Amino acid sequence: MILLQSLRSTSKISFGKDMKEATLDHALSITQLQRHRRIDDACRKQDEHRLAEEQQNPGHTNWKPEEHTDWLLFEIDADIIIRDDQINVARATISPAFGLNCVLQMNMGQGKTSVIMPILASAIADGKGIARLVVPRALLLQTAQILQARLGGLVGREVSHVPFSRKTPIGIMLTQPDHVLSSRLSGLQVTSDNHMESAQVMIPMQTWLDQFSRDVVDECDFALAVKTQLIYPSGTQLAVDGHPHRWTVPQILLGVLETYMKEMRLSDPLSFDLRLVEDICNGKLPLLPWVSQNRIESVRSYLLEFNIPEGTAESAYTVFPDQSPARQTLCILRGLLVHGILFLCLKKRWNVQYGLHPGRDTIAVPFHAKGIPSEQAEWGHPDVAIVLTCLAFYYKGLTETWNHLRFEQVVINDYLNDFVFPVHAKQFKSKLQASGLDIPSFSQGTRRPHSLTTGFSGTNDNKRMLPLTIRQGDLPALSHTNAEVLAYLLEPRNREYTVAEGFMGKRLSETEFLCRLKESKIRILIDAGAHILEFDNRGLARQWLTIDYEAAAAVYFNAVNKSSVIYRNGTEVPLLASPFAEDLSGCLVYLDEAHTRGTDLKFPMKARGALTLSLGQTNDHTVQAAMRLRQLGHSQSIMFVGSPEVHQSIKDHSGKCFVDRFESHDVVRWLLEQTCRANEELRPLYLAQGFDFCSRQDANSLLQPEQQTLEQLYHPSNAETVRHRSSCGNGQVHKFWTGRSPSRLRRCDRRQAQMPQHFPAHKFPGRGAELLHFSKTGSIRTHGWYEPMFNAIRRTRTGMTRNVPARNTNVLVSTEFTRTIKIGNKQSWRDDFLRPINWILRSPTAGKAVVIIPEEAERLSPILRDVNPPRTYLIVYSAPISKQMLHFNTFRYYTVPELKTDLPPLVKLELGILAGRLYFSFDECQPIVRYLDPHAFLHSDNDEASKKAASSNLLSRRFLEEWFSLMIKGGSFTYTPMGYVCRGTAS
Structure with a gap:
């Protein structure tokens, strides 16, 4: 073992030429011995296909072991001989044509994950750069196990997986697409939040990763798909426009x-x-x-x-x-x-x-x-x-x-x-966004060889939807892959198609469907179309065993994505610990939709499976599912199963009538049509991501608007949007954009959203001296410990947007009342962190009412009890948001000391606006309307009259609607007294 380890490319052991050649000969003899053992095992088991593969692959015909000693050690550890086509794909991935980012296609089951990924990693991880392997989440565990088993032995490569999120300060080697995007956005996030100390560390780190990480992406059609997006919300969280x-x-x-x-x-x-x-x-x-x-x-x-x-x-x-x-x-x-x-x-x-x-x-x-x-x-x-x-x-x-x-x-x-x-139902003010365009390395300057991004996938149906920062670069020797797979599906043994319907065209129940499978002698169900809805995986396996009484057990994937075997008596064991791990001929096998990609089970050579279809199912999805039967092109076979609605769609597309016979070629034509439609529906999102990427690369903007009004979304031919978008592209792009509204560009938007960060709470510094003086004397000595109510409202996003005037008021708020969280902009009062108004300090002498926080009220309460005669009163209040709370309008529910006189009507009115009061007596309706001025309700916020009203100390209707919605956390108040006032219908 130590002798073989000396052949590592990273080994520092030096020896003479003859010694190295002898060691190489020893390693080569081991690979040949292993090959002869595999041939002997195939002969004893009468596995003709495996025997033919071994005999046709003597190995080492298009590469020299002395130049790639790590690959030779990999062969010994994995007990395989690397095939010529695998070497060709690996070399094209390591050194892509023209030195550009590219994606290669290779058929499913040809060793992309088990062979090509490990030898790529061993070649790229040369000590000069980072070998970063990007795989889908579903394949992460499987890939990590394969890499650890095949690179952690003789090859001696350390494999590490460091998930990246906002809390992760370092880079990664084995990762997922969303981790790569999160790595990019984290530095931009701290920059936009003005945390420059952290940004000075994270931005250079990301720049270093861009320069020195050599990325290899597995399942590119998934990892680089249009639906791959990551959103970091930012700013204030507000209710959607037009609620409720x-x-x-x-x-x-x-x-x-x-x-x-x-x-x-x-x-x-x-x-x-x-x-x-x-x-x-x-x-x-x-x-x-x-x-x-x-x-x-x-x-x-x-x-x-x-x-x-x-x-x-x-x-x-x-x-x-x-x-x-x-x-x-x-x-x-x-x-x-x-x-x-x-x-x-x-x-x-x-x-x-x-x-x-x-x-x-x-x-x-x-x-x-x-x-x-x-x-x-x-x-x-x-x-x-x-x-x-x-x-x-x-x-x-x-x-x-x-x-x-x-x-x-x-x-x-x-x-x-x-x-x-x-x-x-809320949205944030703005967002940071990254998409599949950000995964391939991209530089507007000189591209360095070790900063390229390459990858491969089993299908290339979506090659026209790949990010423009990477291209499809299939090898000429593998250009037949798409036709090869479709030819498999058109083989005579794979032409059968059936409809899962019963009497009068009714959809078969799950139990009836399993009985149909038993009649067809099918024991493998590949549920790509998610036909099974009423059973979970375990329940389906148990039910199937009760129907197919000849099967010894059933195999399924459990809740933690582990393959399990369940016997007739209910006993469950992992598949690898059962006698069926190498031979599934006596088992029922159920692959749910989530495991129709990346799953590798050893089915019998003559296995026959059923593959379900669903509306909208694409060719890529179906082919990936069908190729779980690795010998589909030789001895294994499949039967397509469609639900009644799928059959109707296939019939409409083929032009056949119900008495005609439907076969797999009808299914294939239908799948190709579904794929084209799916790509067409994703085009708006594809272009939107492209424009966003170009804008970020040109440093025009980092933050994108997240919240949009109803008119921005649905107004016909939104001129502003079209003009902005078309300025980024040529005439063809302009023509495309003029036919699509912002809503259509977002309706298919499905993205990974990073959860909003938690802000540190502001700590109460203690009772202020000026507040204590006010509570004892009822007079205001200085002005630094409070601010007028409307000045505070003007610091909210709603107040700034709706031009709330700084009008005179007798209602004040303490400075601590608007301090809830620690944020960079201390002048802002976050709309999503507004306190409820529960404690009011009233001074008849000054004619003022000061809204304070519970901590201040707790410290002032014993002091107010001892002041005689009282100068101020502590009032407990809760804004009436229902009829049962009208007693709070008296402001005498609980006071310290007892309040014997009413508050001035104007103070009550202004406190009601600040607190979000919805219910009041009929006598108060006219004073409220006069205070707000009904003429301001006859115009929208964009009209000149409304702007003039705002400059005349009037509150706009739109502001009141949004402010009251904020105070009641987005609830509906349309049919309340204040709702009628806001709509101008109160009489």
Whole structure:
């Protein structure tokens, strides 16, 4: 062993020429001995295919062991002979053509992970740079085990895996795509947060990694996909624009959906949107106020047509001039109907493509596969997330405690509107974003050989969707790979296709489907289409054993992604510890959707499997699943299984009628069409990422806007967006962008979102001397310990955006009241960290009321009890947000000492605005309206009248709506007294 280790390229042992040649001869003799043993074993087991492979590969024909001693040691450790095609791919990956980033294609099952990755790593890790291997999360453990086993012995390479997040200060060697992106964003994050000391360390570190890390990416079609994104949210977290209508409108549409579909299923199901718009315009749905027919035509066009004549949008808006909720509802309806968001969400499959994560916020998240929610990914479009959340709750129900109510839509909507959307339907002000474009190394200057990025994958269907920083560079000798795999699927033994339907075209249940498999003598189920929904993997395996009574056991992947064997008596053992590890001929095997890629099991040579299909399934996904049968092109076979809806789609595409025979060539044509459609749908996101990447490379901006208003999302032909985007590209790009709105660019956005960072809390420094003086005397001596109420509001993002005037007020806030967290900008009062108003210090002498924090109240309470006569009063208060809380309007619920006189009406009114009071007596309505000035409610914030009103110390309607929404954490207050005041309908 020590003698062989001296052949390492990193060995410092020096010996004479003859000694090295003798050692090489010894190593070569070991590889030949191992080869003869493998041939002998194949002969004894009568494995003709394996025997032919060994005999056809004598080894070392296109490379010299004396020049690559690490590869020779790898062969001994792995007990293999590296094939010629594997050497060719490895060399092309190490030294790509033209010295550019490139991706190579190699067929599945040809040793990319088990052979090529290790020999690449051993060649790249030469002490001059970092060998960084980027693999998908699902293959991380498997790749780490292979590398450790095959490089940690004779080759002597240390393999380390250091996951990177915001908290990780160092680089990595074996990593995932999101870790690479996180490494890039972390330095930018601390820079944007003005933490320059940390930035001076992290930015140079990332620059060094860019220069000296040599990246190899496995499964490039996955790691570099358009859907690979990482978002670092930044800034203030605010409720989505247009709340609560943002979620009540889709709830109403989903509520009538079932009724409409039942009525129109037999007539014209494609006219659903027309029927819906007609009912909205005719006032049959509680969405828009009724207007006369001669004024509704512009609204009808606005809700039906994507490209509408100039001025139609403004005409539709002016139909509801003084009702902001109606205008917001109009924008939401256009987004859901015209932009196709409602139908896009209805096409997705619950618990397969979306659902709820038990350990995350109660908002729908993307699923990696059936039953596997993403740990960090989220839907990028707020309306997509809202609609999918509603659907997820409708499917799953609320709780099993109340079985008769858990699926009632009215009950679910009430729960969502009170406890889910007000808390979780929020967006951040800005974001840092990275995508698959950031994974390949990129330099605008000279490219150094060791800073290239190369990789490979089993398919190249998405080569036109690869980042422009890397190219597809297939070897001529492997150019036949795509046709080879498709030819496998068209072999006579693989042509069978069946529909999983029963009587009257009804979808087969899981149990009926398993019985169908038994009748076809199939014991391998590759569930690429997620056909099995009502069983988990273990439950499916047990149920299958009860149907196929001849099978000895069933193999499946458990909750921790480990292959397990379950026997008929219920005993479970790991597959590697069972007698079936090398021979699965007596077993049932179930591969769920999550394990149809990267799984390598040793199926019998004559194995026959069933592969399920689903709507939207691509050729890449299907081929990857089919090639779990490694000998599909020689002796193994497969049968395609489609659900009734899949069969209808295949029939529509092929043009055949129901009596015609369908075979695998119909499936292949359908898969290629599905792939083209999928790529077409991703084009807007692909271009959006490209423009963002170019902007960041040109250093135009780091932070991107995250929150958008409804008009920015859905206004027809958003000129500002088109002008900005088209300035970045040529005429063709401009033409493409002019046909796509910001909403369409984001609706398919599915990204990895880094969770918002936790800020350190501000510590209470103790009671101030000036506050103590005020509490004892009732007079204000200096001005540094407080600020007027409107000055404090002006420091919030809402106050700055809505131009809140610094008007005179008798309500003050202590400086500690606006200090909640430690942030870089001390002049800002974060909208997402507003305190509730519970303690007020009232001075009749000064005529002022000071809002203080609980810590200050705790220290002042015993002092106020001892002051005689009292100069100030400590008042306990909670803003009435329900009718049951109206008693707090007296400000006498609890005071120290007892307060015997009422507060001035103006102080009550201003405290109510600051605290977010929603309910008050009818007598207070007119004073509030006079204080706010009703004329300011007749104009939008963009009108000259509104700007003039703001300069005249008036509060705009939009500010009041947003401020009260902040104070009640995003809840609805439309039908409250303050809601009527904000809409200008209070009388």
